[in-house]
Amino acid sequence: MAQVRAQLARFRPTIILVEAEPREQPQLDSLYALYQQGRLPLESLPTGRSERYQVGFALAKQLQLPSPKGVDYYAATSQSLLSTGTNIDAYTRELKQLQMTARPLKRLVQHDSLSLYNYLALVNQPEMIALVHRMQFNTPAQVMNGTFAAEGTNTVDLGTVDTQYIGAHFITLFYNRNLKIYSNILRAQQQSQAPRVLVLFGVAHVGVLQELLAANPAYEVVPATRYLKLSKPKLHYLQKQAGH
Numbered sequence: 001m002a003q004v005r006a007q008l009a010r011f012r013p014t015i016i017l018v019e020a021e022p023r024e025q026p027q028l029d030s031l032y033a034l035y036q037q038g039r040l041p042l043e044s045l046p047t048g049r050s051e052r053y054q055v056g057f058a059l060a061k062q063l064q065l066p067s068p069k070g071v072d073y074y075a076a077t078s079q080s081l082l083s084t085g086t087n088i089d090a091y092t093r094e095l096k097q098l099q100m101t102a103r104p105l106k107r108l109v110q111h112d113s114l115s116l117y118n119y120l121a122l123v124n125q126p127e128m129i130a131l132v133h134r135m136q137f138n139t140p141a142q143v144m145n146g147t148f149a150a151e152g153t154n155t156v157d158l159g160t161v162d163t164q165y166i167g168a169h170f171i172t173l174f175y176n177r178n179l180k181i182y183s184n185i186l187r188a189q190q191q192s193q194a195p196r197v198l199v200l201f202g203v204a205h206v207g208v209l210q211e212l213l214a215a216n217p218a219y220e221v222v223p224a225t226r227y228l229k230l231s232k233p234k235l236h237y238l239q240k241q242a243g244h
Helices: 002-009 022-036 051-062 088-110 116-123 127-136 163-192 203-214 231-241
Strands: 015-020 196-201
Touching: 002 051, 002 116, 015 051, 015 163, 022 051, 088 116, 088 127, 127 163, 127 203, 163 196, 163 203
Parallel strands: 015 196
Antiparallel strands: none
């Protein structure tokens, strides 16, 4: 993680935004104050190994920044929710392709066969971001005249589900959450007037948030791969090792 922080520090962020909801900000501020004073070992926290702390807190302290700001909007929608309909095979094929690409990488990291730096550099490659983005926000639109799986997880209520456009409705569940995250990002940046914003979110959010921010003339999107670099030979080797 030290290598990840060292590279991201080169971006010289003036504020760090993390996957926590704005209502959690008082807790973030309290914990960060203790951490700054050396009174909070991150390993003492139940989720102390997460990027919220290992990158967000640690990098903010290193760069003498204020407490990281929470900009998440929590909602849960499972990929298995979309299960029936015309052209469902198009969606399930792409979902399987993503799983066959991402799961080997996760196993390699969990078994210490792939460093966290290399893992993050790989999952932030444009091809991976595009695959995740297409699977969530494009391909499902082909699926029509279906139903959601009764056992599928979904906490988003957008009213009556139009089963004729089941795939399009599925996309709106993910898009709704990310639009609210985007609103929180804008609010945090505008309130702080920070010129350089580091946003730490999972890869499933990257494509859509980049798309939204790129369409806003007030912002310039800088991809993580500008700092989490891999040489072409190493990139090809790691991709082959991961099976894609």
